[in-house]
Amino acid sequence: MAHGWWGKILEVDLTHREFQVREIAEQEMKTYAGGSGLAASILFREFEDCDPLSPENPMIFMPGLLTGTPVPSASRSTVSSRSPLTGLWDESNVGGYWGAELKSAGWDGIIVRGASASPVYLYIADDKVELRDAAGVWGKDTFETEEQLKAETDPKAKVAAIGPSGEKKVLIAGIMFDGKLGRAAGRGGLGAVMGTKNLKAIVVRGTQRVPVFDSAALKALLKNEIPVIKEKAAGMSKFGTAGGVQAVEAWGDLPIKNWTLGSWEEGAKKTTAQSWLEDVLDSHHTCYGCPIRCSKLIKLDSGPYAGIYGHFPEYETLAGFGANCLNDDAEVIMAANDLCNRYGLDTISTSAAVAFTMELYEKGIITLEDTEGLVPEWGSAEAILTLTRQIGEKEGFGAILGKGTRKAALEIGKNAIEYSIQTKGLEFAFHDPRAFTSMAANYATENRGACHLGALTYFLGRGIQVPDLGYTEPPDVLSNDGKAKIAYDMQNYMSIFNPMGLCKFLFLASVGPTQIAGWVKAVTGWDVTPEDMMALGERLFNLKRMYNVRLGVSRKDDTLPPRLLAHARPSGKSEGSLPHLGKMLNEYYKLREWSEEGIPTRKKLKDLGLAWTEEVLPIAGV
Structure with a gap:
């Protein structure tokens, strides 16, 4: 019996209105976890070279491995697909209650393919799965949609829905969860992908408890850890x-x-x-x-x-x-x-x-x-x-x-x-790499574009500690020295969170891979270490890079807007500061064991258990 996960994904073919159950092997879950990790493995292996706004572009809704368990902040799910905004890998993470509800319904995720001939919504109630007519909510905003669909199905159901912008295939449309609670899988235009599929919403009701391997051990861990997180x-x-x-x-x-x-x-x-x-x-x-x-x-x-x-x-x-x-x-x-x-x-x-x-x-x-x-x-x-x-x-x-x-x-x-102000087509989140130079390496190399959540290195500069990684003192935020290493470490660390279904604000309480490994062991029964967690993060970061390598991404794309490289802020604490991105990238690629053009080497892929992705290296001229 699996613990923390169920071993099955729902596959939905909207074109033919068919459903299948996809089984997940334990080794697959150990290697990629849930969330964006397992989704990246599936989307790479089943890649469709198509317009992101075509029915052939699949999208995956995937809670994390720990989502729906008593682990603190284990609420998160990730929506993954090829972005219509950037044309590259996209994952958009969301909290709220929807992911835990899907796990409670007995599912580890949903793969959506094809497109319906008319607007529909997917209704899941434990093992019961059906497509229903969405004509009555098509054109309505996300608040109205949630209210109406809960009235049609179950008042305790959880709703993920697109609004009019997703229906109209606006390339910066997201997917909203939980109605007025306003939880959003916002970045990269995945609402437009749903709109292309004529899928207005996914409504979920679950009545099962996610199995935990050792509830007593987990309870003992949380008794000590939750008060610290709150404080x-x-x-x-x-x-x-x-x-x-x-x-x-x-x-x-x-x-x-x-x-x-x-x-x-x-x-x-x-x-x-x-x-x-x-x-x-x-x-x-x-x-x-x-x-x-x-x-x-x-x-x-x-x-x-x-x-x-x-x-x-x-x-x-x-x-x-x-x-x-x-x-x-x-x-x-x-x-x-x-x-x-x-x-x-x-x-x-x-x-x-x-x-x-x-x-x-x-x-x-x-x-x-x-x-x-x-x-x-x-x-x-x-x-x-x-x-x-x-x-x-x-x-x-x-x-x-x-x-x-x-x-x-x-x-x-x-x-x-x-x-x-964008990188790889994704607009910058509102943290300035001229103020925290480590963010320059992060923004430039993040797989979905200018994403602050990929590393959150600015928090280290503001005094947040990660003792597991050796970060107990804030670095010089304006210096360019050592910032490639910070970006590398923090990207690997942050790449653990989405696959586990954990909120990254746990980082503010100095939660590190040691605590996460303890939670995984108690929930799943797997004998994992903090080093295993960091290896997972590095594996998944590289897997997503390889997805983008297939699409032509290399050093030429790992850049920042000229405004942030050549024009310093004229006043304030970061006045005059500029990141030296070229030097950072050279250091960063060496740490990653990538080529000078930003392509993972065959040796690195083999070491990470990703040798099976080598098929795309000829695209990069390797």
Whole structure:
């Protein structure tokens, strides 16, 4: 009997309306775990060379190995596919309750192939699986969709759904989970992949308990560990990520005016949660089994945006629609956040597209004729909200912006690409590699593009410790020395979390591979070590790199926008700092045992148990 997992995946063929059960061998789960790990193995082996927005592009919904167990913060699931935004590997991770519900229904994941001839939703109730007509919710926002589908199925069901932006195949559309709780698999445009398949939602109801090998041992571990997690994450519990805006600005890390300015002290004070959360807080919430409780529901009872009720804006949303657009009105950000959650839009890419538009207008690259009379001036609430709606509806100038800033810039021309802050086509998360130079190596080499979550190295600079990896003192954040090693170590470490279904905020409580190995052993019965966990992370990072190598990725793609390599911030704590990316990449590739062009060597692949991926090396000229 398996423990922590069930040994089966649901395969859904939407074209033929057929279902199959795919069995998972124990060795396969040991080698890749769940989440994005097992998904990467499947998607590599069954690769389809097709347009990401074609029915042939499969997508996988996969909870982690530990998801749904008593392990703290084991709530996470990953949606994986080839991104229509970047054309490369994509994984978008989400918390909430959906993943635990799928595990409770007796499934380790779902593979979706093909496309339905008409809108449908997938309903799973333990072993009962059916496709149902979604005509009644097609066109509705994600809040309305969740409410209606729970009424049609089971009030205790959990819902993953796309909004109108996913239906319209907007390339920065995400997938929303748990309705107003606003959990999002936001990045890379996977909502558009669902829309292509005419799949409006996946509704799940489970009534089983995920089996645990040694409940007593797990309980003993958690008795000591959970109080420490609560204590170390107390600030996150009170304000969530939204409480970090001022601190990030003080570090010179907050992107301001499309990454051009260095300081925004008063604006940061107005937009950080400490200034507004008490006035709008409705309730504190948590994801499944999480002692940190960083999630908040807000309610606006008065003012121009009265009636908003839902998940509060996270740090990335506050930074994107706030500082990066020179907007210091927190309620405007709440309104933009509400629109994104209802439409099913990635708030990072959407807000980046708005800031991009404002700079293009300022520089005279676009005019009022392009925007149909809308004046996209810096800080304009009308511009922020109108462009967000247009992106969600795929209308007006928003129809161009919804393709992502790289594609939009290439379509606009006139050197607009200079103002697109992205790597590999994915807009940057709002942490500046000029403030924490280790983030330069991370952003440049991350498999899905400019993703901060791939390593979170800036937290080391702010004093978070990972004793298991030898990080007990903060590094010099502006120095370029040793930063390739930090990125390498932290990418391998962070690559454990998604396959395990763990929230990365456990890192803030200094949870390391030792604790994770203990949890895996208690849950599964496998005799694993911290070294095994780090080897898993390294294996999976390289597997995803090989997926991208097949698609032509090499050193030429491991880069940063010129603005972040050649133009220093003019003020603030990181004033004058620039990352030396070329030197970092040379060091990083040596640590990875990749070629000078960023291609994993045959020896490295063999050492990691990935020799079976060598078939794609000729594509890279190896």
